[in-house]
Amino acid sequence: MLSLSEELQEKVFPKNVIEFGPFAVNDSVISGFIVVAALLLAALILRLTVIRRWKTTPTGGQMFLEWLVSFFDKSADEMTEKYSGLMGPYTLGAAAYICCGVLIELFGLRPAIADVCACLALALCSFLFIHTLGFVKNKYRRLLHYVNPINIITDLAVPVSMTFRLFGSILSGMVIMDLIYIVVGKIWYLGIPVVIPAVLTPIFTLFHALIQSYVFASLSLTFVSEAIETPPRKEKRRKRKADPSPVQSAQ
């Protein structure tokens, strides 16, 4: 019989399912594919059925969909004024992928996000958005930001910290649930193996999924809004020389 830690060790790291040459596909990737397919299918079905029969007096499902979309659109609008058309859908997509990628654990598959590479991919997407939008908005003036070389490290630390935040919290939730399954599986007493995980799953899986997807979306929005700020120095000086009195209008 395996000891507890050996049993857990088998579950912590992803297993390679398919291997040919340099390509190795592990079970996280497969559940990732399943999640993407399910999301696309759901989007298609919703587009063809619910959205065609949009009503002026909304039903519950329509209210929920409208709330979901307008929630992300509104927060994108607040943070990244001009680019909200780009950032709103992106954050909604990333949040949906993270949320469903974690919730697939409820079907007994390995969560898609419990792999460093999946988190790194998402974080790199955000990283690309941050810097592309920053350079598009401020052009060469954005380079002034790097006059202080510590900013390079700050910028490079963003995707790393996003990766490990996501990965760590999802992995910790998964490890705790696996531990509970292992411990509870040895108690045969009166349906306890069924009841206890059912009570604890919402705490460690559902809660993590919702919180982490929200945090990822709002963090990428925050960083983008930080990147597209116009550097104020030169404009301030020029304005002060031109007319020193209206300080309030400058701000």
Place this chain on the structure above:
Amino acid sequence: MEFLITMMVNLLVDMGPAIGAGIAALTGLGAGVGMGIATGKAVEATARQPEAVGKIRTMLLLGLAFAETTAIYGLLISILLIFM
């Protein structure tokens, strides 16, 4: 004396990862204190100005995520130490 030293070295070699994992889990201390302070301040702010509850909640969640990150780093390091 020599026996003692070899014993200590053997103990460290055997138990090193476990001790390291235990020390790494201490990151939870700082994160716990930080999250507690943040939540307390959010409650105070809500009590003072109940109409701002939406904004406060957003900021609180972001701050909690940042505070939680340190604890998660510690957890990752201890998991890596135990299982690798």
